[in-house]
Amino acid sequence: MKKNKILVFVIACGLLFGACNQSEKESAEPKVAETQTKESEPWGAIYDSLVNLKEPVFKQERFDITKYGAVADGKTMCTNAFREAIKAAVANGGGMVIVPVGKFLTGSIHLESNICLHLEEGAEILFSKNANDFLPLVTTSFEGLELMNYSPFIYAYNKKNIAITGKGILNGQANETNWWPWKGSTSEGFAYGYKEGQPSQKDSLNLPALMKMADDNVPVQERIFGKGHFLRPNFIEPSSCENVLIKDVKIINAPFWVIHPLKCNKVIVDGVTIESHGPNNDGCDPEYSKNVVIKNCVFNTGDDCIAIKAGRDNEGRRTAIPSENILVKDCKMIDGHGGVVIGSEMSAGVKNIFVEDCEMDSPNLERVIRIKTNTRRGGVVDGVYVRNLNVGTVKESVLKINMRYAIYGNQTGDFIPEIRNIVLENVKVNDGGKYAIMALGHEKSPIENVTFNNVTIEKVQEGYLLENIENLNLINTKINR
Template structure:
């Protein structure tokens, strides 16, 4: 009897132990799919629009002329400085076309374009002074951005007007030196470009070998295009309602900035590297109610390139994207490829994406020279019409500048997609390739419906990918063994 009871106790013990382990395993897996969206609301509640004095400085009172040819550069500068020196307010640009060089914002200034106002920026590089700026994840001394704020507080660009960079195939764009993208952007073989060894390659070498920024002097003769709007090292930044067209390079580039709101902005620019919005080394950034129709990524979250990114070490984090529309672009919401300092807490919701020229919905890209960690990309309530290549693409072997291999294996984990509907999914539902030594971890698709896609997924070195109530081409997808 004793022996019988002993064996019963042993059996009960092992049964309970198996059940406990099983439940714990299930809990561990499900924890990834239980996203705490309260973090997003916390970010939103903590980021407030800057407030400006209700005092208006009309640029026409300072001598501005709206004939499309008079150079208003000094007029705008005088109005902005007068506004800031008197405690701030609104520098207002009335109806009409205003030609200008770069616009430099000062503390507590809202540069406001009234309905029907259009600012036409010079395409003459000589009109742009050399300032501390950034190019593709590397700091340098280069042409001023078209609109620039350096270490300022409470700055804004608002209104229903148009900011026109006037870039095209005859200026700025040919500097890319495009020879293999299908569009040459006006470049012809033999012309100088950023690819020449004393230009972008030289900057890459300087960044990799820690040459001080003040000695990285480029500008004339080096063909590195300026960003359009760059708040550099700023706090409390707002860009609202304006339309931006024909940019030389990246369009909106919050750099080392905190508390940034991009609201109701339309970006329509199909030049090379015409990313719509690129927060870099930036924290607490809200991008909402915007339309992106671009020649590159619609939104691309950055965090520095290679050695320099690791040295700066400022993550881009707490990025919220809401109620935006993505049309043409290499990706709807993208992280990388310059992401060496890391990206954390990206929230995307209630967006619409649709175009035969939209390549991916969500994209993460890096390589073993770049490295970096991406932790936490949370996406929900997305309507996709047509996308060309993939709904989700995670590429840890991205390279466009020759050999991009090194000893810095990128880390990507915790990607969550929920309530996504895709009418035409292109080639892949999910395309994800990681490293055997450090696989991509925790990809969850929950309540996702993808139609008209060629392949459910292509996976290499992915640990814990789950398809929860997810249908591809009308069939419920089982989670692969991983």
């Protein structure tokens, strides 16, 4: 291990400072060229299949919610109108459920197969501030753990060919007085309305109880939460669905994760704008999902812009469905903890992630690419391929890999993660923050095969923080020069 650490430092030194003295180079023994192993071409058949993924097609019969009792005053509850319009479309064999111009207040909306929920430009769906409007309980997920909880605002379970489209707005109405305080955050400046003594997810009967149930393998149907508990619902969650399209809508003020495809196959998120700065307001979190395309989107979020998940701890290992074959293309990331992130809930593994032609720029964007796990999570990350990024300002690091990520107390265990085959090429960063690469591997499982090819990073404060990493290739890479 020691030899690998020295090798990495010599390569980094030569690129960051232009030259090291000869005695330092000779003491490391291996030559830079010996580490520049040729990468196999990853942008092949899997990438091509994602680029060519087809949108679901729907019958064009229109079912306007105002014909089923919806009132566009932003005050009248329209939950039943949505339900009846969807029911009529189902009886038709599918169709377009139309939300016309105006503001419509509702509880949860449950989509059925072959239904497209379409918001016309000027339409806004306001989701109720009353948690009881998201009952009855449904099978859902909270931070990588399945449970019976409040319904996601827009939900589908075991459906095929579903969509949410149009130029309208989905407004979760979450803020410092509604939903966000349930986080229980006490950080100065990030309390989100929470005051000491209020109920929150941190209480023993809430998230700690769910985590114990998952560890004890309690059946999901017996993990009863919802009323009297304080675990926030996801905004949009297709669960165990196939052929899903979310296109063009604007989503604001989310209670929790915004778009959460769970155990899905063939998902397209296209042209969506997300503006939500609440706690855990990840923009798009594919989990246990495959063949996912996220393109032409704008993320301005209170947490990760995109976070690829695959279950937490023992539950992820039992479920054993990796998230794989995911493409992020032509997106813009503004605020967020990370641009494209893997973890920390990734115990079932993640592979074949492609990121290209994206723009990232904000003093509040902390990392460009981030992978986070620990020895309680475990999991394997194999194949993260990134190219053609234009980055303005990033706060902490361009690439951060951390096998010691810790939250919610002790996060150590016997499940050693594996991370390998991470490639960034054709990347330009104007202000790289603290580190170009921050990579903290495990002494029993070093990070393997990290390549920067044709990468230019300016204004990096410290360059590199590296531990337990093997085969770091820096090819035609310029740091601070």
